[in-house]
Amino acid sequence: MTDAPPAGAGAAAGAGSSAGPRPLEGIRVLDMTNVLAGPYAAYQLALLGADVIKVETPRGGDLARQLGASAELNGRLLGISFLAQNAQKRSLTVDLKTEGGAEVLRRAVAESDVLLENFRPGVLERLGFGWDALRAINPRLVYAAISGFGQTGPLRSKPAYDQIIQGSSGMMSVTGTPDTAPLRAGYPIADTLGGLAAAFAISSALLGRERTGVGSVIDVSMLETAATAMGWVVSNHLVAGTEPRPLGNDNGTAAPSGTFATGDGALNIAANKQEQFELLCGVVGRPDLVADPRFAEREARKTHRAALTAELEAALASRSALSWEEALSDAGVPAAAVLTVAEMLDSPQVRDRELVHSLPFPGGAVGDEPLRVMGHGIRIDGVPGRPTVSPPLLGEHTDEVLAELGYDAAEIRALHEGGAV
Numbered sequence: 073m074t075d076a077p078p079a080g081a082g083a084a085a086g087a088g089s090s091a092g093p094r095p096l097e098g099i100r101v102l103d104m105t106n107v108l109a110g111p112y113a114a115y116q117l118a119l120l121g122a123d124v125i126k127v128e129t130p131r132g133g134d135l136a137r138q139l140g141a142s143a144e145l146n147g148r149l150l151g152i153s154f155l156a157q158n159a160q161k162r163s164l165t166v167d168l169k170t171e172g173g174a175e176v177l178r179r180a181v182a183e184s185d186v187l188l189e190n191f192r193p194g195v196l197e198r199l200g201f202g203w204d205a206l207r208a209i210n211p212r213l214v215y216a217a218i219s220g221f222g223q224t225g226p227l228r229s230k231p232a233y234d235q236i237i238q239g240s241s242g243m244m245s246v247t248g249t250p251d252t253a254p255l256r257a258g259y260p261i262a263d264t265l266g267g268l269a270a271a272f273a274i275s276s277a278l279l280g281r282e283r284t285g286v287g288s289v290i291d292v293s294m295l296e297t298a299a300t301a302m303g304w305v306v307s308n309h310l311v312a313g314t315e316p317r318p319l320g321n322d323n324g325t326a327a328p329s330g331t332f333a334t335g336d337g338a339l340n341i342a343a344n345k346q347e348q349f350e351l352l353c354g355v356v357g358r359p360d361l362v363a364d365p366r367f368a369e370r371e372a373r374k375t376h377r378a379a380l381t382a383e384l385e386a387a388l389a390s391r392s393a394l395s396w397e398e399a400l401s402d403a404g405v406p407a408a409a410v411l412t413v414a415e416m417l418d419s420p421q422v423r424d425r426e427l428v429h430s431l432p433f434p435g436g437a438v439g440d441e442p443l444r445v446m447g448h449g450i451r452i453d454g455v456p457g458r459p460t461v462s463p464p465l466l467g468e469h470t471d472e473v474l475a476e477l478g479y480d481a482a483e484i485r486a487l488h489e490g491g492a493v
Contacts (some may be wrong), residue, residue: 093119095452099278101186102127102177103161107136107258108234109218109294110190111157117186118160118272119448119457125180125473126158126464127199130165130493133160133466142234151436154462159431160443163464165493168199172492179477181209190218193228203289208223213287214277215239218270222293237262241298242261246305246316253318264295265301327373328352331410333385337393338410341384341400346370354388354406356396425449426456434462467493 099122103114111126112133118124128134133149140152164180167173181187187206189196196202196217206215217223220232221240238244238256248255268293277288299306304325308314322333326344333339343349353361361367361383366376373380388396393409400407416422427449431443447457470493476482487493 073264084479087133092141094119094457096275096278098119099123099186100125100184100190101274102180102184103195104187104189104191105158105218106134106190107153108157109266110261110270111136111190112264113216113218113270113274114188115157115159116268116271116448117132119450119459120275120452122186124161125184125469126161127177127180128163128165128466130167130467130491133163133165138464145306148256148435149466150463155434155443156445158463159459160363160461161396161464165467167492168201170490170492172487172490173444174200176474176477176487176493178209180473181206181213183477184210184213185278186214186216187215188218188270188274191233193219193223207272207287211286213288214274214276214282214290216270216277216283216290216292218266218292218294220293221295223291227295234260234263234294237266237294239356241295241302241385241468242303242306242316243298246302246318248318249320250318252320253264254356255318261301262294262298269297279397322377324374326370327377328380328384330381334388334393334396335391339388339393340408340410344406348405349373351403352384352400355403355405356384358383358387425451426458427456431459434468435465 096117099117101112101114101117101122101124103124104113105111105126126134132138134154134333136154136158137151138146139154140146142152145151145155149405153479164176166176167175181201185271197205201395203215206213207284219225219228220237221230232240235256238261239254241262243262244254247253247257248388270290273290273292277290281287305316309316319330321340323342325330326342328349329342331338341352343352349367350362355361361380365372367380391399397407397409411419417428422428422444427446428444429447430444433441433443443462445459445463447459450457471484474487474493479487484493
């Protein structure tokens with residue numbers, strides 16, 4: 073574990089809480105990633121207290137700085153895709169193709185605990201920073217590489233984004249209905265899963281290092297992470313030999329379990345247990361369905377799913393989804409109205425849990441609104457993981473970090489003049 077950054081220099085270290093140090097305080101992470109999977113992983117570490125230094129190219133930085141729904145912010149290199157997962161980090165610009173820039177990274181590696189990258193396999197090694205070189209600089213370093221298909225295998229060098237992995241993993245083949253599949257999930261789930269897996273693996277490796285005294289190399293494959301996340305969909309094929317197929321909004325393991333139309337809005341119901349099915353029938357005023365031979369037993373309900381859905385939707389048409397949600401939940405039947413993103417963010421539950429946090433807009437306000445970003449759904453000692461520092465401008469902390477690495481003012485000026493930072 074490296075020493076914590078000096079007061080005032082490591083403003084991004086720690087996720088600010090009144091409950092004492094966060095678990096990863098004192099850990100320094102070099103975040104050499106772009107766009108989503110890697111930045112998302114590093115953001116999770118930052119929210120847990122790590123001092124995350126985002127290492128970017130001087131010309132343009134992270135591609136996500138130019139991605140998002142606001143063209144104006146993209147032009148300012150503050151694209152919404154960047155803002156979403158780069159709070160609580162510091163930005164250091166380095167040109168690794170210059171000797172001065174390479175020396176900056178060598179010094180940073182020597183003073184860090186983790187290096188996280190998501191280049192194509194082999195890119196960092198060609199720049200002189202493969203695992204053997206990194207380990208020689210810092211034997212305690214945890215080196216994590218995220219890639220679409222992993223560091224080995226015939227597809228190791230194939231370029232990949234979330235869309236590619238969703239298709240290659242089989243996810244799209246089971247998403248949608250038989251008429252609409254293959255269908256992409258409405259958000260970058262493969263990137264997110266890869267990022268979570270990397271953050272988990274890094275945290276585990278740091279714990280392991282405390283026992284062994286040496287670092288390790290972590291190879292995260294987004295393809296494999298996505299495949300393992302499909303759980304029983306893949307297991308049904310591996311164990312029972314069944315061919316996974318798209319079921320729309322139905323849950324293939326039970327019925328009634330899926331999305332149902334009501335008098336106003338869609339309602340998710342998951343009456344997976346026999347007692348839940350019986351309670352559901354009573355609440356909707358159709359206790360007779362319990363004795364119907366088509367629905368009396370679990371497997372029979374799955375066989376006659378369409379008929380059961382028609383019967384239930386006829387009963388559900390008398391009230392709204394929100395009304396049924398309350399009635400069914402009170403009775404012990406898992407149920408919830410299907411919400412929009414805006415409705416979710418405005419819900420009492422999400423507000424109470426303090427998932428969304430307001431920060432000053434980096435580089436100055438946009439309109440009258442603060443920057444609103446999400447933390448993560450984890451509380452430690454009752455405190456949510458909340459960012460307290462705005463996402464950085466490109467290179468905003470370069471001089472600060474260089475000073476921490478031992479460069480004096482003249483050396484910093486020379487690095488700038490030489491284009492190394």
